[in-house]
Amino acid sequence: MDIVNKLNRIFLSQDREKGRCYLDELERYKSAARSYSLVEGTVSVLSDMHTNASYIYxxxxxxxxxxxxxxxxxxxxxxxxxxxxxxxxxxxLYGKYLEELRFYNFVKRLPRKQRSDYCWVSKLRMRTTSGDTVWVCHRLFYVPDPFNNTLWLALCLYSPLSFDWPGGGRAVELATGQVVELGSRSNGKILTDREIQVLRLIDKGLMSKQIADTLSISVNTVSRHRQEILAKLQVKNSIEACRVAQDLGLI
Structure with missing residues (x-):
């Protein structure tokens, strides 16, 4: 199905006023992504995390x-x-995922009105048509949902790295240019203590019933913790969750 038609059906099947707002806002950000590619020459990717669709310029x-x-x-x-x-x-690529995960959780912890105030700036290598690699500046912006507490859109910009800097990526406050280096110190805030307990037991191979008995909680509570862990680590299954958590030093 054509993505535009699919989005129209999804959004307009909700409350019609809200649906129209989503479509209007989406068009506004698509226009912004298009403008970056026209003016700066970037490869711009606008991703809708609610409908699992991306628009590339x-x-x-x-x-x-x-x-x-x-x-x-x-x-x-x-x-x-x-x-x-x-x-x-x-x-x-894996380093990119880990950095973006830290930034995603950093933004989610901000007050709702401040979530568009920061972008993530990092450097990575990409292969060219000649087979060589070039250094690329990657910028990431999140757009909050206008009606709830979730993050809705992600805008990624890829452009040549015009100047270098020491270290890895960092969060930048857009109004002042102030740099916030997240690093490993922010890792511990991604999961709650209970979620880390659950994930450690998952990593040991325990099933939900065994985890529930070990922690004296219900199986439904274990399932809820599992879903929260997958969402916070932005992974699809428990195996990926354990791998990412180990790389972040959470378990």
Whole structure:
């Protein structure tokens, strides 16, 4: 099904006034993503985390990376732009995921009105059409949902790295330029103490009933903790959750 038609059906099947607001806001941010690609030459990816869809705009930098689209823009039924991510070396890609996970949870902890005040800036390598690698500046912005407490859109911008800086990525306050280096010190705030307990037992191979008996809680509570863990770590299953948590030093 065409993504635009799918989104129209999803949003407008809700309260009609809210549905129209979603569509209008989505068009506004799609226009912003398109403008970045036209003015800065970036490869811009706007991902809708509610409908699992992405809108991609191929600026001049796309030619260096061998990315082409007949109209210069396109849409995919996923929030993972695989054909772009495949250009990033595996070691850089996993580091990118971990950094973005820290930033995602940093933004979620902010008061709702401040969640659009920060962006994530990092550097990574990407393969070019010649097979060489170039350093790329990656910027990430989150847009909160206008009607609830979730994060709705993610805007990723890929452009040539025009200047270098020591260390990895950092959060930047957009109004002042103040840098917030999240690093490993923020890892412990991602999961609650109880969620870490549950994840440690999952990592040991215990099933939900065994975890419930060990912690003297109900199986339903264990299931709720499992879902929260997957959401906070932005993974699909418990195996991935344990792997990411180990890399972050949580378990």
């Amino acid at each position: 191929y600026g001049r930098f796309a030619r260096v990376l061998g990315l082409k689209h007949p109209s210069g823009e396109g849409a995919i039924p996923s929030i993972w732009e695989k054909h772009i991510l495949d250009l990033i070396p595996r070691e850089d």
